[in-house]
Amino acid sequence: MKSNSCKQQVVPWMLVAVLALGCVGEAAAQSSRFDSLGQCVGDRDGNGQVTVDELVTGVNNLLEGCGYQPVTIQFAGYVGEEPFQCGQSYSGIGTSAQEFVPSDFRFYVSNVRLITTDDREIPVLLDQDGIWQLEDIALLDFENKTPPCVNGTVQTNSTVRGRVAPGNYNGIRFVLGVPLRRNHGDASVAPPPLSLTAMFWSWQAGYKFLRVDTAFDNYRIHLGSTGCFYAQPGVIGGCARPNRAEVVLRPFDPAHDMIVADLASLLSDSDLAENQAGTPPGCMSDPGDGDCNVLFRNLGVDFATGLPVPGLQKFFRVMRSHP
Amino acid sequence: MSSRTNIGLGVVAIASMFVGLSAVPLRADTPYVFELPVGFPRPKVPADNPMTVEKIALGRFLFYDTRLSGNGTQSCASCHQQERAFTDGLPQAIGSTGQVHPRSAMSLTNVAYATALGWANPLLDSLERQALVPMFNERPVELGLAGKEEELLQRLRADLRYQRLFAEAFGRDTDRISLGNIVKAIASFERTLISGNTPFDVYVQGLDDNALSEEAFFGGRLFFSERLECFHCHGGFNFTASVTHDGNPFDETSFQNNGLYNIDGRGSYPPENTGLFEITRIPEDMGRFKAPTLRNLSYTAPYMHDGSIATLEGVIDHYAAGGRTIHSGPYAGDGSKNPYKSNFVRGFSLTEEEKQQLLAFLRALDDPAFVSDPRLSDPFVPWPCRADCGYDGVVTVDELVQAVNVALGTSSLARCLPADASGEGDVTIDELLQAVTVALNGCDRKPAGH
Numbered sequence: 001m002k003s004n005s006c007k008q009q010v011v012p013w014m015l016v017a018v019l020a021l022g023c024v025g026e027a028a029a030q031s032s033r034f035d036s037l038g039q040c041v042g043d044r045d046g047n048g049q050v051t052v053d054e055l056v057t058g059v060n061n062l063l064e065g066c067g068y069q070p071v072t073i074q075f076a077g078y079v080g081e082e083p084f085q086c087g088q089s090y091s092g093i094g095t096s097a098q099e100f101v102p103s104d105f106r107f108y109v110s111n112v113r114l115i116t117t118d119d120r121e122i123p124v125l126l127d128q129d130g131i132w133q134l135e136d137i138a139l140l141d142f143e144n145k146t147p148p149c150v151n152g153t154v155q156t157n158s159t160v161r162g163r164v165a166p167g168n169y170n171g172i173r174f175v176l177g178v179p180l181r182r183n184h185g186d187a188s189v190a191p192p193p194l195s196l197t198a199m200f201w202s203w204q205a206g207y208k209f210l211r212v213d214t215a216f217d218n219y220r221i222h223l224g225s226t227g228c229f230y231a232q233p234g235v236i237g238g239c240a241r242p243n244r245a246e247v248v249l250r251p252f253d254p255a256h257d258m259i260v261a262d263l264a265s266l267l268s269d270s271d272l273a274e275n276q277a278g279t280p281p282g283c284m285s286d287p288g289d290g291d292c293n294v295l296f297r298n299l300g301v302d303f304a305t306g307l308p309v310p311g312l313q314k315f316f317r318v319m320r321s322h323p
Numbered sequence: 324m325s326s327r328t329n330i331g332l333g334v335v336a337i338a339s340m341f342v343g344l345s346a347v348p349l350r351a352d353t354p355y356v357f358e359l360p361v362g363f364p365r366p367k368v369p370a371d372n373p374m375t376v377e378k379i380a381l382g383r384f385l386f387y388d389t390r391l392s393g394n395g396t397q398s399c400a401s402c403h404q405q406e407r408a409f410t411d412g413l414p415q416a417i418g419s420t421g422q423v424h425p426r427s428a429m430s431l432t433n434v435a436y437a438t439a440l441g442w443a444n445p446l447l448d449s450l451e452r453q454a455l456v457p458m459f460n461e462r463p464v465e466l467g468l469a470g471k472e473e474e475l476l477q478r479l480r481a482d483l484r485y486q487r488l489f490a491e492a493f494g495r496d497t498d499r500i501s502l503g504n505i506v507k508a509i510a511s512f513e514r515t516l517i518s519g520n521t522p523f524d525v526y527v528q529g530l531d532d533n534a535l536s537e538e539a540f541f542g543g544r545l546f547f548s549e550r551l552e553c554f555h556c557h558g559g560f561n562f563t564a565s566v567t568h569d570g571n572p573f574d575e576t577s578f579q580n581n582g583l584y585n586i587d588g589r590g591s592y593p594p595e596n597t598g599l600f601e602i603t604r605i606p607e608d609m610g611r612f613k614a615p616t617l618r619n620l621s622y623t624a625p626y627m628h629d630g631s632i633a634t635l636e637g638v639i640d641h642y643a644a645g646g647r648t649i650h651s652g653p654y655a656g657d658g659s660k661n662p663y664k665s666n667f668v669r670g671f672s673l674t675e676e677e678k679q680q681l682l683a684f685l686r687a688l689d690d691p692a693f694v695s696d697p698r699l700s701d702p703f704v705p706w707p708c709r710a711d712c713g714y715d716g717v718v719t720v721d722e723l724v725q726a727v728n729v730a731l732g733t734s735s736l737a738r739c740l741p742a743d744a745s746g747e748g749d750v751t752i753d754e755l756l757q758a759v760t761v762a763l764n765g766c767d768r769k770p771a772g773h
Contacts, residue, residue: 150470151469151470151471152470153470186451186452186503187455188451188452188454188455188502188503188505188506188507189501189502189503195472195502196470196472197455197458197459197468197469197470197471197472197502198459198469198470200455200459200469202452202455202456202458202459202460203444203446203447203456203460204446204602205446205447205452226602226604227602227603227604228446228602229445229603230445230446230448233448233574234448236446240603240604241604277594278593278594278595279594280462284462286601287604288594288597288604
């Protein structure tokens, strides 16, 4: 605080205008006074007022930085105990112990938070790399286009990279899926990683949150929101079944652990040899396709409502990577 | 004729000094003026995709280009053929990899006015958004481009004509050949597929009292009667309740169950074709499909969302019965008793004479000029009248000058596509000479639609 005297001389000039105008009022709703999350810029406690204290803190942060620390969250695609590989044959999958060959494996995560030892969720601010990460969304991509993953990309991505406030963390929470505000935009001009047409789900005007394809009788799992509707012309207001999973993993230490996404575990309660008549093999998130039921449960989504039930999920688990 | 000769030789002489010197083409943005039939409102156009002559020309090529499918076998036009009013004549469309679509390819007649694209999807609110479905859909595979966007863009970037068409439509950015611009261009072309020059229109606009035959006239009275109820779902200038237009704040969409199926006695439709229910999952939406335009029906058989009625006579019989009864097989059931059936599908009886009158009326909604308009045709087939920029079968001096401007790069290629017979994106001296020859000797082509 020893340098505050100089800052406080600077601050009032910036302050006066902001404080005088305030952050409430009709005109303010569309002004630059609000950040992308609708928060009044500089109003740290969210009471609609930017106080001198809040501004001093903000200016200090501007001058000295916030002390965010880089964090890398490691993911890995697995099938049981074996790492995922395009075209590899895996046996003993599902209740009837089938053999299958995966041909795609990608998913979006968003709103990644680290959980402190005292149960606070602190957002990880993702590096905006122009490829895999956009705003709070990241694409994890384990396929590398080698046959039979022919509709994929040569590039792969198994990490989420960003910054987080210093703290004592022992858990992680994230959403499996693309948030509503980005799920229904104009896909034809969307920036990466929302530009990949294999992840488009155009007939539902959204994205596939999770894509698993196999060379096993065209068995596929495409997770995405269904029953979406317009709130006003051109603006999708919501979806009857959002089908986004909330994943909580604890204990988790980003420095030593990785998050394993395990297809064998996801499919552990499915019978790949059976398929409900009149539905595609696997699950395309169709509420009428009973084959989705156990898959959704293992993702941590209630199939009937499309709402998350974090405790149910078996798809993700924590594995120690660096002892 | 001699002055024409002189002008023709003159333009070639001038052009020959400049051809080959033209720089990278510039964005042109020539505004497109809708040529609307009398009584037609102006279509809505998205604010971020204004209609230009350049985008429409580019979109026309893309619409007809088989490079827009994963395996290079199909284009949009494979299932939307002009001579069939942009349908394919099949009960159910077949995609590029041979997968059979559950639905019949819809007519693109007056698609610029449609509020929801496709048979039963309220989410597809623009042609731009809709275009992504046939391109990238995987169940079923249509054009089969999912995951192949880079391959698609590379194919187009390698094409000299596309290099120029994209630059003139969207500017000189290096990434002008993009997915976003592809769908904008295709949508722009689709908005020009406007059909409204039929005997019915000529009659109803008071242009010719004799345009409609007496038989069709009485058929029209039946069509618009409370006895038959046709007009409730197929009303208005486009003979569908799902229309909007420029200046109309409301985008009305009407989805109706017309009693084609009732598999379990509780209203079920075949699982792959549940209609609006597929999107909304609301039980009452079972079997609800959009009432399509009735224009150009003679070209669009077979009928219904799944092509399950072969003829117009069969369609009338279906509505006369108030629904369809299927006696055996997996889809057996009495559609007339479908609990979600539209109130307007109540059934009626017609004499044979009345049936013929109704058919005559429906056929008076055919627009032969639309299905043969060269401006909507496959642009990869060179137009034999070189430099006939307006596709009217006559090459004028103005058009020759236009062709020279295209050659010089002072005018966009879209302003005179027929001048580029070779398809290389430029107009050469040879092509100009061909144009002058056509101008002098005439051109054996019927004029364009209007």
